[in-house]
Amino acid sequence: MSGYVWYSSGSDVTGPKLAEALDFHHGKKTPDFDKLDILVGWGCRAESRQKYNPEDLRSKIAQGEIRVLNHPSHISQARNKLALLTKLQAKGIRVPAFINVAGRHPSAGISMLRKAVDEGELILPCLGMNQFHKGRPVFCWTKEDLEKVVLEGATKEGGGNLHYFRSLLQGTEYRIQIFREEALGIEVKALSKDPVAASASNLLAELKKQNQEATQATEGEIRIVVSMLAEDLLRGPSHMLKSVQHGWEWREIAAHHVPAQAISTAISAIYKSGLDMGAVNVVMEEGQPLVTNVISAPGLDEKMLSAYVAAIKDFAKGGVQRKKKKENPAAADEAAAAAAGSEGARPELIAKITRKLRLGNISEEQAEEILKALE
Structure with a gap:
């Protein structure tokens, strides 16, 4: 092969x-x-x-x-996060409320944002985001902040780097690794370091990056760091942005500690984005799962790398013909069982059972019972 x-x-x-x-x-x-x-x-x-x-x-x-x-x-379509969120929303997946100002004249964008705030569609404070999620999100406390960042963007080449704005989410955030219709592993975003210490460390690293050969900080480099500090102070406290730079990290969590809605939503998000596998970021906000991102090539530790390898190997054993995707991912197990009599579906179904056994998701007794039912 x-x-x-x-x-x-x-x-x-x-x-x-x-x-x-x-x-x-x-x-x-x-x-x-x-x-x-x-x-x-x-x-x-x-x-x-x-x-x-x-x-x-x-x-x-x-x-x-x-x-x-x-x-x-x-994959190319999923790289544009603004287009991805728009697509998922149109297909019935819950995403954070957002205002798309990409390609609009600054005055039109400002009017849209002010109206959205007045009508409660956009809740302050909010974040200004790049459509490819490049660079740091911009934190906006007030309507004046929104107007300022839009006008600043208009002076930059290419019209700036902020393309949409969304309300700040404070719910629990999960990163769910999906392979077709199965959750391979789940992480939760947790605070692991003191936010001030983490931010200071990040700023020091930025200072060194600006001039790697300098033995002492020059006035120019200091101004850059001071500007970054001022931006954080004026536009939002660092601890409200749950980033690695501010002391947050992803930690493994058992599936039974994660709301079932979050997992099923992640599976649907992969399916409706046209992908077969990847990581889905889901925030549980007021009891509702909101998809904020789908990543086609997530970073993997050794455990998750092994899980993906096992899943891909089992997929490869299924033969030349690719199993048709189900229109309802939430009913994956029932549909697979119904198709078990088909010779084309049987190898992949057995492979899926074997993978679940290897990963410890089912017991040997359960696997034997399922396999006997297929005979």
Whole structure:
């Protein structure tokens, strides 16, 4: 079996590790689809590759010549987070309320934001976000803050880097690793360091980054750091933004401690974004799961890397024909059982049971009972 893990500069740490564990070829270049049995998209930038022909790949998939996990074109679509949230919202997935000001004249954008605040659609304080989630979110306390950041963006080349605004979420945030219709692992965002100490450490690192060769901080570098401090002080306290720089980290949590709604929403978000696997960020806000991001190439520790490797290997055992996606991911187990009599579905169903057993999600007795029912 010949496989290829296709990644990009932003995913070239976990991508090679995943490929080596699978014994697949890997790289950033467009592979020769004619020579592959399985293609794994891992944050690849297919749209920037001249040799990439999406229609050719779709044809080969339809004819059963190649099996694909995370279609490259769907990865490209998921990279634009504003477009992704819009798509998920249209498909019935709950996302945070947001105001899209991308491509609008500053005065029109300001009017939209002021109206949204007045009508309660946007709650202050809020965050200004880049459509690709590049750079730091901008914290806005008041309508005047909103107007200021929009006008500042208009003076920058390309119209600035803030494309949408959303209310600040204070609920518990989970990162749920999904492989098709299964949660491989879950993490919760937790405060692990003193926010002030973490912010100070981050600012010191930024200062060193500005001039790595300097033995003493120059006035220019100090001004940069002071500007960053002033921005945090004026636009929002650091501890309200749950970032790594402010002392927060992802910690593993058992599935039975996580609301079932969060997990089922994550599975649906992967499905409706067109992906087969990846990480979904879900915030439980006032008892409701809100999807804030879908990541096609998440960072992985050794445990999660092993889980993905096991899942992909079991998928690879399913044969040439790819199992058709279900229209209702929430009913995955029932649909799989109903299809168990089909020779095409049986290998993947058995593989899924085997993986659950290996990961400790079911007991040996439960696995034996299920397998006997398939005989």
